[in-house]
Amino acid sequence: MRKLSLLFMLLTGLTGFGQTSNRTISGTVYDATDKQPITGVTVKVEGTNVGTVTNQSGQYQLTIPEGKTALVFSFIGYIPKKIAIGKSDKIDVKLDRDNKALNEVVVTGYATQQKRSVTGSVTRVGDANAEIRIDEPVGKSDVKVTRTYTPGSAAKVTVRGTTSQNAIYGYMAPPAPVNDESYKGITENGFQNPLDNPLSTFSVDVDAASYTNVRRFINNGQLPPKDAVRVEEMINYFNYNLSGPTDNSPVAIHTELSSAPWNPLHRLLRIGLKARTVTTDKLPASNLVFLIDVSGSMMQPNKLPLVQSSLKLLVDQLRDKDKVAIVVYAGAAGMVLPPTPGDQKTAIKEAIDNLTAGGSTAGGAGIKLAYNVAKTNYIKGGNNRVILATDGDFNVGASSDEDMQQLIENERKSGVFLSVLGFGMGNYKDSKMETLADKGNGNYAYIDNITEARKTLVSEFGGTLFTVAKDVKLQLEFNPGKVEAYRLIGYENRMLNKEDFNNDLKDAGDMGAGHTVTALYEIIPAGVHDSFSSSVDPLKYQKVQKPAGSYLSNDLVTIKFRYKEPESDKSKLSQAVVMDQPTALAATSTDFRFAAAVAEFGMLLRESDYKQKATFDQAIEMARAAKGTDHDGYRAEFVKLAESAKLMAASGLAAKE
Structure with missing residues (x-):
């Protein structure tokens, strides 16, 4: 009987042990000001290295070790918040913006890169429980940043200043090895005079790598290198509501014309391509x-x-x-x-x-x-x-x-x-x-991150893997009677010679099932003269061209579009004409305004010579108003990135070139 009692007690103890298993807490993190979810917030179990980051919908899920009682939420540009873990398994959090944080502190995310105006030294110690200490004056302040980390774990970043108490600012992954990233140099497309260069020829680009790479830099606490910013890839990261072809052609073409947000005297032409959608069961x-x-x-x-x-x-x-x-x-x-x-x-x-x-x-x-x-x-x-x-x-x-x-x-x-x-x-x-x-x-x-993997390999499965049109090229001819000058925004590494357009041996970009491609041209209307309009003295030995005013057509531009079927070596041609009939910016589609906001943001990140009156505030407000349905939250995420970049730009948190 005594043995049976001991066995019963042992089983009871084991059962009790099983009931003390770790809890799983989930929730959503919001901006306290605009109530929008925040992507990339670091969520840590206080006193541990257990942590995660919020996804594109601001959501997180975390297993809480036994005995731990608090979560810490932190993100660049927001005041960190500690929340006690109560009885509920769902904890939603609202973070308050901290507009002073980035002006007072320099914390880089993955490497020992420094703000350009900062002087000092960085010491890196390699043993397992190394403390990395950065003592640097930032502006006129005296700030110490101490990062303590164990390789493979998140790093605790403590900020010490002479005018404020010590505070945990955030958590970051351990520094990577010495930064040795490489980016191809970009020379921006300039304005062209249609009398001298009536044709603009380029290959389409459906890549979106630049946007996610830029996002990585910003989420890690610094602005990207200029050459990492390819504006066309940032624009084309997002899906746009375009109708597909109604005939047997693989791609449909759409256009929209309005004023340029960063210079109302200029026009902005949007060209949108939509590839044929093929259901998964019908894919080869x-x-x-x-x-x-x-x-x-x-x-x-x-x-x-x-x-x-x-x-x-x-x-x-x-x-x-x-x-x-x-x-x-x-x-x-x-x-x-x-x-x-x-x-x-x-x-x-x-x-x-x-x-x-x-x-x-x-x-x-x-x-x-x-x-x-x-x-x-x-x-x-x-x-x-x-x-x-x-x-x-x-x-x-x-x-x-x-x-x-x-x-x-x-x-x-x-x-x-x-x-x-x-x-x-x-x-x-x-x-x-x-x-x-x-x-x-x-x-x-x-x-x-795994969310981006899902977008690329699951949500956009057909577009990523199944080509419906290859060697896709565009050639635009501008009417000098209507156009003083024009500029293609982005696509610098996709420019082609004018004769390449009809050359079927010349390689160009491909479009997958359901893909959309957007290209933006900034146009200076005829009669508008500014610093971007250029002229040369009349030629002595060549025939003088007709004056621009003699081109009386109301056509603004003719767009030619050439592509090949996936199994063909011979291209097909189609074209569209855009009339000089701009729509007021406020009356344009949400897609037009959102794409323009992304372009403006890209030009600001590149410190473009052509940004003119572009501002982060304008790009942010235009994008926020043009989010549309945004089922997956990608446009809302862009707004958050732009807000973070605005703070970093004001604080000089640029990546090391």
Whole structure:
């Protein structure tokens, strides 16, 4: 009987132990001023390294260790808040803005980059429980910033000042290795006189990597480098409400004309392209090769582990008729999974989960092997594609941007397309990955979190992977009787020579199923003269052109649009004419005003020579009023980013060039 009593007590104790399991707390973080959800807020369990960040809807979910009683919420530009954990498993929080915070404190997110006006030194100590201490004067104040972190955990950032008590300002991930990111230099498009240059020719760009990379910089507490800002990619990150083609053509074209918000005397022309939407069940069979960088530089949590989680989301979208192979590369390249049908999801995911990082980076060898596997298993009329996941830091074999360009140009002749997914920071090689995607008949996305992976690989599955029109080019002819000068905003690395438009051998951008593309032209109307209008003396040896006033047509511009079907080498042509009939800015579509706000924001980040009267306040208010339905919250997130960037710009928190 005594033994039975002891056994009963033991079982009772075990049952009680099981009931003390950790709680899961969830909720939403809002801006106390405008009641909008805030993306990227750090949520920490006080006294631990347990934390998370809010998603694009401002939501978070966190498992609370036993005995912990408080959560700390922090985000750049807001006053941190500590909330006691009560009986409820849902805790919604409102954060108050702190407009002084960024003027008083310099805290960089992932590297030891400094505000340009700051002088001082940064000490980095490498042992496991290192304290990183930064003692620097900021403006006329005397501020000490102490970051204490354990590698792999979030860092606690404590701010000490002479005029205020010590306070925890926020939490950030541990610093990455020495910053060695690379971006291709951009020389902005200038205004052109249509008498001298009547034609503007460029390739479309459906990439959106620049926006997510810019978002990463801003969420980490600093403005992006100027060359990281590609305005067209920022605009094209967002979906726009355009109707698709009504005939058999793969793409429909739309236009809208109004005044430029940053200069009401100028006009802004929006050109919108909408690719044909194809339902998933009607998409052709896919022959995919996952080409995964497993070199040593991919060890960080936001690299290979995020790659693995992202690709598993894509695996869930595959059908029985699809097949996937996995090729990896580090010091050498090899195939770790032969072509496997899409219904064998467990086997594919196990192969992804078994990957580990280490070694140097033979990217060129990996690309060659991946293309060979894709070509060996080529599906005629299908979607044959290599999906490259990397930070772009190739250092063995063919590795320069020129090497990569030549390699991809040779491989694309096989009919295999390329999608490039960029990950990580610190040694991120944007220039190389943009080159790969541009030259490989593919698209380029930067994945900074699992939410972005879902957007790219699930929500936009068809557009990311299934091409409906390739080598898409636009050529605009401006009427000098109506146009004093014009400028294409962005697309600097997509400009083509005028003769390239009719040359079917000239490569251009591709559009996937359901994709939208937006291009903006700023136009100076005839008769408006300002600092951007230019003139030259009459020519002595050539025939004098007709004066601008002799062109009497009411046409403003003629748009020619050329594309190829995915399996064709011969292009097709269509065109549209835009009349000189602008709409008042307030009467334009929400899409027009939102795209204009993103363009204005991009020009401010680039410190553009053409920003004119652009301001952060104007871009923010215009975007806020033009959010539309915004089901996924991406436009609301943009408003928050712009507000953070405004504070950083006022405080000089620029990235190190």
